[in-house]
Structures are given as structure tokens and as C-alpha cells.
Amino acid sequence: MKKGVVIALCVAVLAVGAGGAWWWAGRDRVSSSPAAVAPKTALTPAERAERAERIKQAIAHRRHLWREASYIEIRQAAIDGDLVAQRRLSEAYEDCRAFDGNLKSTMPFLSNLAQSDPNFAPTVSAILKDKRRLCVQAAFDLAKNPAAAEYWLHKSAKSGDVVSEMRYFGRSVPNLSHSQFQYFIDKARETGDPDAIFELSVLLSKLDGRWPDPIQAPAFETGAEQAWIVVACRAGYDCDRGSRLMNLICLNTFSCTKLNFEAYLSELSTDPALRAGLRQLQVLIEGTILKPKAK
Numbered sequence: 001m002k003k004g005v006v007i008a009l010c011v012a013v014l015a016v017g018a019g020g021a022w023w024w025a026g027r028d029r030v031s032s033s034p035a036a037v038a039p040k041t042a043l044t045p046a047e048r049a050e051r052a053e054r055i056k057q058a059i060a061h062r063r064h065l066w067r068e069a070s071y072i073e074i075r076q077a078a079i080d081g082d083l084v085a086q087r088r089l090s091e092a093y094e095d096c097r098a099f100d101g102n103l104k105s106t107m108p109f110l111s112n113l114a115q116s117d118p119n120f121a122p123t124v125s126a127i128l129k130d131k132r133r134l135c136v137q138a139a140f141d142l143a144k145n146p147a148a149a150e151y152w153l154h155k156s157a158k159s160g161d162v163v164s165e166m167r168y169f170g171r172s173v174p175n176l177s178h179s180q181f182q183y184f185i186d187k188a189r190e191t192g193d194p195d196a197i198f199e200l201s202v203l204l205s206k207l208d209g210r211w212p213d214p215i216q217a218p219a220f221e222t223g224a225e226q227a228w229i230v231v232a233c234r235a236g237y238d239c240d241r242g243s244r245l246m247n248l249i250c251l252n253t254f255s256c257t258k259l260n261f262e263a264y265l266s267e268l269s270t271d272p273a274l275r276a277g278l279r280q281l282q283v284l285i286e287g288t289i290l291k292p293k294a295k
Contacts, residue, residue, distance in 0.1 A: 043292075055192045058084075059236040062195065066244055071137045078152060086156035087164045091244065093142060093149035096135035106251055107131075113254070123256040126242040162187045166199040175208035181220075189290050194237035197290065198245075201228035219284050226265060227281035231290070233261055234282075 043051065065074055065088045074092065077085035099107070107128070114124040141148055156164035166184050170176070176184075184203065188196035204225050211220035218224065233239035239246065239261035249264060250256035258264040269275065 051192065055236065059194065062088075063238055066238060067242060071134045074134075075141075081159075083156045083159050083161035083164065086152045086159070087161055087167075090149045090151075090153040090156065090164075092134045092138055093152070095244075096131070096138045097142060097146075097149065099131055099135055100139070103251060110250070110254070110256065113256070117257075119257040123241055123246065123250050127247050127250065130247065162191055162193060163195045163199050166196065166203060170199075170203045170206055173206070176203060176206045177208055178212055181207055185289060189292060192235070194232045194235035197235055198229060198232035198237045201225045201232065204228065216284065216289055219281050219289060224281055227278055227285060229261060230265070230278070231282055231285045234286075 062084060065077070065085055069077075069088075071092065074085050074089050078089040110120065110124045110127070114120040145151065153164055153168055157168040162184075166187075169180075181203065184196070184200060188200060202225075204220060205222075207220055211217040219227065229237075229239070229245075238244070241259050245261060246258070246264070249261075255264060255267070258267060265278070266275075
């Protein structure tokens with residue numbers, strides 16, 4: 001597998017796939033995710049401003065849950081029905097389970113790197129801080145219910161969180177048809193949720209066959225994952241140092257010194273042609289595939 005694909009899928013390597021596929025395309029459901037706004041007609045300026053404000057608030061809510069909230073706060077919000085908190089709790093269980101499993105030998109190695117190279121220290125310190133913030137108390141719940149990560153992801157998905165739907169379904173099937181993938185694109189477009197845009201980058205490897213629209217097809221080929229991630233970052237997905245994305249890149253590739261994902265990409269390739277191709281894919285995704293449609 002090419003390194004670029006590994007990077008794009010790094011957020012999935014800690015997860016254990018949830019069993020039992022189910023499909024929601026025919027359901028009439030409005031997500032209660034704070035970012036969910038599904039316009040059925042062309043929006044007025046006031047409606048666009050309102051939608052933008054809701055997305056902004058949702059991004060702030062997500063940032064708090066991922067970067068600041070204690071385990072107890074996240075767990076209580078999940079119990080109280082916050083679908084994004086339920087997804088966050090699922091991720092926390094996945095990460096904590098990995099720290100006690102396949103990443104158990106990684107942290108001492110990274111700690112030694114941080115001591116020998118100060119450039120590693122900020123990211124490694126942030127990972128250790130998150131581990132202490134979440135995993136000490138999460139360990140008690142995981143001991144009682146080892147499948148807690150799958151339980152909360154399934155609960156969030158069934159309740160209507162778009163990103164959890166995407167993740168649960170993607171882990172449950174070997175491939176996604178074009179119509180299934182288009183359904184998720186439509187959801188990402190309707191909600192404007194940067195988390196959903198990012199999740200499309202993870203699902204890209206599951207797409208069955210070449211995309212039928214020849215103009216859009218380059219954005220769905222192997223290697224395009226990076227462009228989808230950059231689009232998600234620019235839409236508000238947390239791609240800065242200390243984010244789950246950058247922490248997982250550090251844990252899985254030992255590239256821990258960059259301030260954000262785009263700086264990390266610049267480290268991978270200095271080829272002007274590759275960079276130009278990446279920019280073209282970004283324009284295609286933002287300007288055509290994810291561009292809101294007037295109805």
C-alpha cells in the first residue's frame with residue numbers, strides 16, 4: 001500500500017470493525033448532530049448565515065469534546081443523548097484500547113524520541129496528556145464492557161449522527177457501491193459537516209469500481225484521500241498539532257514534528273507536479289462535488 005493511502009487511513013487502524021451492516025438511505029431522518037442542516041431549496045442570505053453559524057458552533061463543540069473535555073464530561077454527554085459525544089466516546093475507547101494493545105510499545109519509543117529531539121516533544125506530550133485525560137477512567141468501563149467502543153458508535157449511528165453512520169457502515173461492508181457513496185456525499189454536502197468530509201477520505205478505499213462521472217472520477221481514485229482531508233481541514237476539521245488526526249499520524253508513522261496536516265503533506269513531497277495535482281483535486285471536490293446545489 002502506498003504511503004499516501006496509509007496516511008489517509010491512519011485514523012482507522014486503531015478501530016475494530018463493527019459487525020452487522022445496515023443501510024439508512026430510504027429513511028426520513030434529520031440528524032441531531034449540531035452541524036446538521038439539510039437545505040431543500042436555495043438558501044436566502046439570512047438562511048446561509050444561520051447555517052454557517054450552526055456549523056461554526058458545531059466545530060467549536062467538537063473541538064471541546066476532542067481536545068478539552070474530561071472523560072466524565074464526554075461520557076455524561078453521551079449518556080444524555082449528545083450524538084457527537086457518543087462518537088467521541090467510541091473513539092476514546094478505541095484509542096485507549098490501542099494504548100494497552102498494539103501501541104503499548106510505541107509510547108516508550110516516542111517518549112525517548114521526544115527526549116532526544118525537542119521537535120517531537122509538543123506532539124508526544126499532547127498524546128500523553130490525552131491518554132491521562134481519558135484512559136485512566138475509561139479503563140474501568142472497558143474492563144466491564146470490552147465492546148463499549150462498538151456499542152457507542154452503533155448507538156450514535158442508529159440515532160442519526162451522519163459521521164457515525166458513515167463509519168459504522170464503512171466498517172461493516174467490504175465495498176461501497178457508487179449509489180451508497182453518493183448518499184454519503186449528499187449527506188456531507190447537506191450538513192456542511194467537516195467531520196463528514198473527512199470521513200469520506202476514509203471510505204474512499206471502499207469504493208467499488210471507477211466513479212461513473214469522468215469529470216469527477218480523479219477525486220475518487222487511489223491517492224485522492226489526501227485532497228479530501230485537506231478539503232475537510234479547510235472546512236473546519238481539526239488538523240492542527242494536538243488533533244486526533246495528527247496524533248494518529250505521529251503514532252503510526254512517527255512523523256510528529258509538523259504543525260498541521262498540510263505542513264505534513266509538504267514534507268512528503270516537494271514535487272511541484274504532485275502539489276499542483278493535489279490543488280486541482282481540492283478545487284474539484286470543493287467546487288463541484290461538494291458545492292451546494294440549488295433546488
